Amino acid sequence: MRARTKKILFSFSLLVFLFFYIPILFVIIFSFNDSKLGTVWTGFTLEWYGSLFKNSQLIGATLNSLYIAVITTIIATILGTLAALALHRYTFIGKKSVEFLFYIPVVIPDIVVAVALLAIYGLLNMSLGLNTAIPGHVAITISYVMLVVLARLSSFDSSLEEAAKDLGANEWQTFWRVTFPLIFPGIMAGALLAFTISLDEFVISFFTLGPGSNTLPVLVYSMVRLGVSPEVNALSTIIILLMVIVVVVVGLRMRKGENLNEKKL
Incomplete structure (x- = not known):
């Protein structure tokens, strides 16, 4: 009975992984497709990677997305960590x-946040731009x-x-040398x-960006009506590879840090 349950769970897990990763695999494969249609394989080419870096519109939108994502990540990480510490300790x-x-932004639809921000900006007579998209991104990522x-704090000793403190460390030293590393x-x-959610966010960006300001998701959406360029597949492949590298490096460093902390303790 147990062996049968394991087989069922393994098969189900395999189907879930295939469902998630086969579309990504197709994006990577068709980034090397010689056809502009992107749905029919006609041959291998690296042309789209070369033309990608000549496409100022795509590069500009990508840089805008990265700018918003980095600022959002910094603010959301600081505020979210402080909120978690306060709720855990006091x-x-x-x-x-x-x-x-804090749970509301996790379950509330993004369209509600976007419309609310747009109304606030209208009341304040603010001009829209890249910076007006950041508060919305922070609002939905800080809770995560x-x-x-x-x-993590729930298992903290x-x-x-x-x-x-018994050994003479003050509050500041205790936090940076004990609490923070753990x-x-x-x-x-x-x-x-937070970075991934912000980079992928469409609805809030669509409502709160000013004229002439595009993020990558907004630009890709505008391309859908006329057909998405194969250059987008090339850009998506580069982003996927970079994110995989970042996750692997961070994971290895965190594991190394945990091992060092365990040895010190």
Whole structure:
């Protein structure tokens, strides 16, 4: 019975992985397709990678997306980590309400956040641009960072902080030398999640970007009516490879850091 259950679970897991990764594999394969249609294989070519870097529109939109994603990640990671520490360590009046407020952006549709921000910008008579998209991105990513860091803090041994204080460390030294290294994997995971969500965000960007300002998802959406250029497949392949490299490097460094922390302890 147990062997049969394992086979069923393995088969189901395999189907889920295939469902997720086969489309990505096709994007990578067709980035080398000689056809402009992108749906029929006509031969191998590297032409689209060469023309990609000559396409100022695609490169500009990619740089805009990276700019918004990096700023969003920095702000969301700092605020989300501080919120997680406050909710984990302290008990105060209205704590449950505050926790509930942080859960709202996770379940609320992005269109609601986008329309609300657009209304606020209209009342304040603000001109739209790249920077007006950042608050919306922060609003939806800060909660994810907080939840990931909270999950890391749930297994945190507070006796290590007490031991550091007993040995003469002050609050600041205890945080940077004990607390921060131990929760860093959670912070890094939250930061990567925030970066990915921001880079991929379409709805909020579509509503809050100014005229002439495009992010990559908004630009690709505008291309759909006339057909997506094979250069987009080439760009997607480069982004996928870069993200895989970043995740692997960060994962190895976090594992190395955890091993060092365990040896020190």
